[in-house]
Amino acid sequence: MDEWRIAVRDKKYSITTAELTVMKVLWEQQRCTAAVIIEQIGKHRPWHFRTIKSLLRNLVAKELVVFEVDSRDSRLYHYSPLISEETYLSQEREHFLELHYDGDFGALLNSFLKDKLSSTEEAEAMRELLLQAAQRLRSP
Incomplete structure (x- = not known):
């Protein structure tokens, strides 16, 4: 299957x-x-x-x-x-990622950045979010 x-x-x-x-x-x-x-x-x-x-x-x-x-x-x-709502949305995000991107978050993010990013301000905001996520992953 x-x-x-x-x-x-x-x-x-x-x-x-x-x-x-x-x-x-x-x-x-x-x-x-x-x-x-x-x-x-x-x-x-x-x-x-x-x-x-x-x-x-x-x-x-x-x-x-x-x-x-x-x-x-x-x-x-x-x-x-x-x-x-968060439980449902979390499930929907996971389902979307698996169904359309075979679970590859990087591919999903890359496609959104390519298709939806429209200003340097948005790019900077995304950069900041990614830095914050990296910090959370490093913290015990």
């Missing part, structure tokens, strides 16, 4: 683009009702509330989101993320 297929299969968290929209609201709010999520998403996307509720059900089924029934109103659910 190809290595990239193994990496895809072993991916721990699978979140669709639409589900990610919901997760972003949850990561920002930490704990909120479907009404708050619908309101926040409605500012940017014309999604029907049923679509958002379906996405929430999918995320709960995937065990990425948990809900609690409100103690005063059993019709009201409070949703919370079970994974942090």
